Amino acid sequence: MAEVAAGVIAVEQVVSTGLEVGAAATVARPTQPLTAVLSQIATTPKEDNSYVPPVVAMNGANESRLSLARSHHSVSVIDGKAYIFGGKKEDGKLCNNDIHAVSIGDHQGEGEYACYPAVGDEGQIPSPRINHASCTRRDTLIIHGGQNSDDEPVDDEFTLWEWEPRSARWSSITAAGKAPQSRYRHQIFYDAKKDNLVLHGGYENGQRTKTTWLFDFTTRLWHPLPDAPAEPLAAQFVEGTLYAISAESDVHGSVHYIKTGTIQDESLDALPEWTTVDFPSNPLVPGPRPRVGSALIPVTTGHGRRYLLYLLGSRQDASISSDKAYTEEHPFYSDMWTLQLPSDDYSATRVKDAIRETIPGVQSGAFSWHELEIAPAEMTQEAASGQMQQDEHFTQSLHVPYQMHPTPRHLSQAKVDQEQQMRQAKKRQRRLGKRRVQN
DSSP: OHHHHHHHHHHHHHHHHTSOHHHHHHHHSOOOOOEEEEEOOOOOOSSOOOSSSOEEOTTSOEEOSSOOOOBSOEEEEETTEEEEEOOBOTTSOBOOSOEEEEEOGGGTTSSOEEEEOOOBGGGOOOOOOBSOEEEEETTEEEEEOOBOTTSSBSSOTTEEEEEETTTTEEEEEEOBSOOOOOOBSOEEEEETTTTEEEEEOOEETTEEOOOEEEEETTTTEEEEEOOOSSOOSEEEEETTEEEEEEEEETTEEEEEEEEOOOOSOOOGGGSOOOEEEEEEOBTTBOOOOOEESOEEEEEEEETTEEEEEEEOOEETTSOOOTTSOSOSSSOBOOOEEEEEOOOOTTSHHHHHHHHHTTSTTOOOOTTOEEEOEEOOTTOOHHHHHHHOOSTTSOOEEEEOSSSSSOOSOSSOOOOOOHHHHHHHHHHHHHHHHHHHHHO
């Protein structure tokens, strides 16, 4: 942190002497709100029989392979392709266990859609399911838990499923030793630096849980982490830190976070602890309304600046039913919010935030909420980014597999291709650098 401290001292001297008032104003400018352009990446009719004769799913239902209309499913992005698995249709029947692949972003046009039937080593394949959890492990897809058509746990507590896109084959991973109970409506995340899987929340035996577990792929052992302070409404894993959102009332919520660390033993002294940041949610102070069935995805604007995008969902106390209209008695939300996270260590934004904390009346913005501003659909990413004057105030292109602006909904899925985000951020930074040189 010596470099950071030196930067703070240098800028303090500049500001205090009044030599660069314009520079101080630029540093003090908040990073939010952000602007986004939503792009539809795929659509198919609810029932599409154009792909050979309809197949008979494992649950006996006659269905089309091409239909993407579903809920309670999972979406995971690997190398520019969104892989859709599981879920159920509007009539309540489970979708089969095919994998649907849709190209997104820079990869559009390269085989934009594919459907892979379930094939596994020694005939082992995951059965159709809903409310399961998924994540990517390097270039493979991991599936855990979920429910069958009878709302019962679909797997035992020791089973993980891994799908390899190149071979389009499934294989099972069996945990050794103690394992978390079978669950559903939970979330799993992959820690690429440690080759670990982080599991959080969900339902055990019909009851919501605050438990958190870590799975070591090398040893195939599960390790319990401290329970979260509250039952999560949504969660996400960013750069070694697990974030969870909860709400105690309609006007108050909390962000909880924990650094998972390296598990060496199970003694309490070695375990990390949760930290809680409360936030209000009312007309006077910006903040998202409490919701269920929402999505929480990581967004980066480069230079070490990261956000969580909190979108869609339904009112917490609403009686969830897919056949009810959007009314005050049963509202589905279409708003989107960004939560600014602490800046990355040893990054340009860490220096900038440290400087902000030294300026009276200015804060870094960490853990502040702002509603996402949606740009007109005709505004391209290039045009929008050209209008932005600050490195941290450029348009993010968020790919949501629905309409140009998604209608209010819950229990949908949204994932961001983080590699594509970083490529886009670097391109924008190079363009900004060229404009500064030319000026």
